[in-house]
Amino acid sequence: MMEQPPVGDILDPDEGFLTQNRAPRSGPPRSWRNWFIGRPLPSADAPHQTVGKAVGLALFAGDALSSVAYAPQETLVVLAAAGTAAFGFTFPIAIAVTILLAIVSISYLQTIHAYPGGGGAYIVARDNLGEIQAQVAGVALLIDYVLLAAVAVSSAAAQIVSAYPSLLPIRVWVAIGLLILILIANLRGVKEAGAVFVVPTYFFLTTTFLAVLIGFVRYVMGNLSVVTNPPPIEMLHGAQPFTLFLLLKAFASGTTALTGIECISNGVTAFKEPRSHNAGITMLWMSAILGILYLGITYLLGIIGAVPSETETVISQLARTIFGNRGILYLSIVAGTTIILVLATNTAFAGFPRLAAIQAADGFLPRQLAYRGSRLVYSRGIIALGAVASLLVFLFQASVTALIPLWAIGVFLSFTLSQIGMARRWWKIGHLAKGVEIREQGSTLRYESGWQTKLIINGFGAVCTAVVTVVFAVAKFRDGAWIIVLILPTIVLALFAIHRHYQELARDLSLEKYGEPPPSRRHRVLLPVSGIHRGSLKALDYALSLSDDVTAVHISIDQQQRLELEEKWKLWGRGIRLVVIESPYRTFIEPFLEYVNEIGDVLQPGDRVTIVVPQLVPKQWWHNLLHTQTAFWLRFMLLNQRGMVITEVPYQAG
């Protein structure tokens, strides 16, 4: 059937232009979600602020500094198994952990200077090692972020419960409630600057340093008592003899103090110029503060004889012993610690979606993760993190002790890969001819003198973190590390399966070697009809506008209905042939598909088949429940038929 050309009526002003740009006609879309997460933000609003060292410390240190809330406690939990006498090893372990902290910090200092564009483990591994190592690092980091969120809210809930013991029975829901609040804040989009981070971080630093200081003053003056009314002690797997293995386990728990140390290296671009310099100094400050607080708190815990417990955290015990009561100063310490833990959780919500977006853009995660939502944040990644972290908190009943064994493997694995990547990079740089420049995605390579020292530093860092990774995996294997040992490679395999799909699809759809389609030869139109009414006649009318080669198909289940339909067809069928197929098993879709398949089998190149499906659109959504959704299922089944086009002609009730 010939379509008439437009006869003078200009339906829209684009006519005649080959390409026309149109501005959007209206404001931001309205939705119930706006009330919840705020009105949509246009793409042009993306922030480009940079910060100085003091604000930068507040922005990035939450994750690292919050470690003092759980690392000493988890060391004590392990040692408790061998009796309180073993608590004496806490401080030596803390010294070993602090040395490791220094090594890792110096290693990362080099990364910060080499990657002024931001050098997370994923990017360093991708640029210097290879796809597999990069994806392993990426998955390790994603797991790390999930566990950071789970551990930090669980620890925050534990602090709250220490101050308000009546909340103990609902501790899990306190943790999940905190997670949901942080999730919503991140869906709205947290401005990564200003008072939101500065005030709580420096509040935490002030109160914690004050507590440590007063503690030491009272200790030196000899009037720091032991903790009164200690809570019931908590042990992992009951009493055990003191062994080297137990010591290694305690050390492994202590190494969780290092989590978050890499944050600044990811976020170098957030600093004012000279940004590598500023970022580097901030990181050294952060490490120094962390080291001092960690050692100080651990030492004081030994003095007051704090015990690890699920009902009161050691920080709470320390605070009430130092200040002598549960007054305002006590509450400030607990509040400061809780807030810094919430900021640490927030770090996970900042890091996970960005990393997932980079991996998605590289084609290793579902592409949807790379699109920004209405508030310019990666909403899907944020929701995914919130869902998985909530599940973990629920499954592990918000127990930091239960979650810790799953955690630090991912952290140290990504440290190791990052350091190996850096070492590899120095090796490459050392073997470049002078004046040659190699540009990579994340940084520029040119010869540098002194590369040997840097190679040794990163190489030593790699060896240390690799050893810790193995120690952690072995020492904590039975306590939960096995879960990560199983899951991490599985996820890496899944990521490569996703990558293969995208690659194959791109190849299949590529226009290279694309030939013009064969000229159109015959256009068959099939029209399933169950009854003759205005809706089916509208579809028939449309079908006839496509081709004069139309076949109506009726699947007959009821003899009476079929005779009525045949009668009506004589009157209304406009001379079009009607094929009636008996369906003895009272199914509709299967006989129709069989018929369509028969036609599909004899298709010639250039033949087209269009299936025109009348589709009722009811006035109320619930009316859909009163009708078999045949058109929906037909579409679902027919989409897999090669060369068939499905057209739905809607007819509205009313």
Place this chain on the structure above:
Amino acid sequence: MMEQPPVGDILDPDEGFLTQNRAPRSGPPRSWRNWFIGRPLPSADAPHQTVGKAVGLALFAGDALSSVAYAPQETLVVLAAAGTAAFGFTFPIAIAVTILLAIVSISYLQTIHAYPGGGGAYIVARDNLGEIQAQVAGVALLIDYVLLAAVAVSSAAAQIVSAYPSLLPIRVWVAIGLLILILIANLRGVKEAGAVFVVPTYFFLTTTFLAVLIGFVRYVMGNLSVVTNPPPIEMLHGAQPFTLFLLLKAFASGTTALTGIECISNGVTAFKEPRSHNAGITMLWMSAILGILYLGITYLLGIIGAVPSETETVISQLARTIFGNRGILYLSIVAGTTIILVLATNTAFAGFPRLAAIQAADGFLPRQLAYRGSRLVYSRGIIALGAVASLLVFLFQASVTALIPLWAIGVFLSFTLSQIGMARRWWKIGHLAKGVEIREQGSTLRYESGWQTKLIINGFGAVCTAVVTVVFAVAKFRDGAWIIVLILPTIVLALFAIHRHYQELARDLSLEKYGEPPPSRRHRVLLPVSGIHRGSLKALDYALSLSDDVTAVHISIDQQQRLELEEKWKLWGRGIRLVVIESPYRTFIEPFLEYVNEIGDVLQPGDRVTIVVPQLVPKQWWHNLLHTQTAFWLRFMLLNQRGMVITEVPYQAG
């Protein structure tokens, strides 16, 4: 664009015929479900067997006879509140219930003769009263079936737990497990004849009569002791004084013995000719057996001093007292009672889907309920009943005592409406001129002498059952009857809303006053494109085969992507105009819908708009997770746009 007529290649043998019937080409559809519920049955297999009186009794009596398992116990539960002294009222209450049983039976005898085609309360009310009364009766019966299923499996589970007390903690799951087994059996289609029903029913009758007989013999010989180790007594709402209200409540519980008495009147067609005669005699036998067993068991329970309990049923107490131990005879009684309760549950699965199908065919329930599934049974109705009954069993923790107050209102309401309908019918018959015949859907009306007596019998039945309905609703109101008093009218209103929808739709789609559509004037085709690849070019090719008035629309989120697309379009766009719409909020569907709406607003009669959507069909279902389902959402949103046709052009990967 002109479609070429078929050029000599006959694609299928239907060409040239206006109407052509085709037999199905293959056998029954295969599916994983076949393993579960059996292979599909062709429509021609519908059974047309009839049965005699003995088998008929087995087929229909399960529901009624199983009442002896719970009616005496529930009477005792109510009386227990006033102390065990009140148990003396059990037997007088049983006599009153038996008198009511006789009245209702004689009333229904008349229905059986008047409706040889089957006269359930719904049909009698529909034919003789009106739409509202019919739907009230229908809803009352549907609720009745749901509660029958819930009560009978709960009571069956209670019997099993009495014999095997270790199952007490999982009683709810025993009940739900039984429900699921009966559900599956009904999805397969239970042949309503043969040993499946006869053997268990007569096993139950034999063992129960034997127990009652031996019980009386031992009583007369003076060696029937009281029950040893009675279980802990159960009371409703703690101790209460003995009042008339309590007596009415106990009577109301006793009336549950009448449930199921109407079954035979529904199933007259299942009997051999003369079917009304055979069905009538079977019903009288059933009532007599029920009356004798009910009175006998109630009397013996009083003698042995049985107490109502959630841990051991009174039937179990009676059986072990009569037989003196928990031996084989004891187990036979409990097993027989359990099996008859399972058969009663099965009655609900036979009745509910059939009644729902009749109501659906009348347009008061979703039409899908009127279609038979692959095994020739109304699968959707069966599944609906199973789901709602399971939910009830779970919510009421399989407690018969908790479920009973919800039950008998529906039963007696349908009895009442049925009797009123019959009385009305006799009145009409009495006022017909001789020789005049009126055919109704369910029966034929012609003058009968003696109509006055019949009117009085049914009228008296109606008054009695109406009084019981009110007594039940008032006495049990606070115990749960209020739920039914609220829900029943709500469901009736919903049914009329459904009916209104179907009527309005039929009117909207009617071909009366249907004019030919205006001649086709202009066919605009819109083609959303996100990128240029083989898939989108296939869609472009198809779009050009529909009309030469094609507009490609690109929603631009990313500036870079848009420039690439515009470049490629110059090469591959076949001169078709491309409209680019900026989407500052990174949404796709909203700006496109806005554009479509603008076009829709200026449509002239006879203008068509087709939206051609390229749709990726991946090789593996899980690949769908890796792509935004834009086409799906677009279809969903566009279907509501008046006058737009949606065409999906699938492109396959690989």
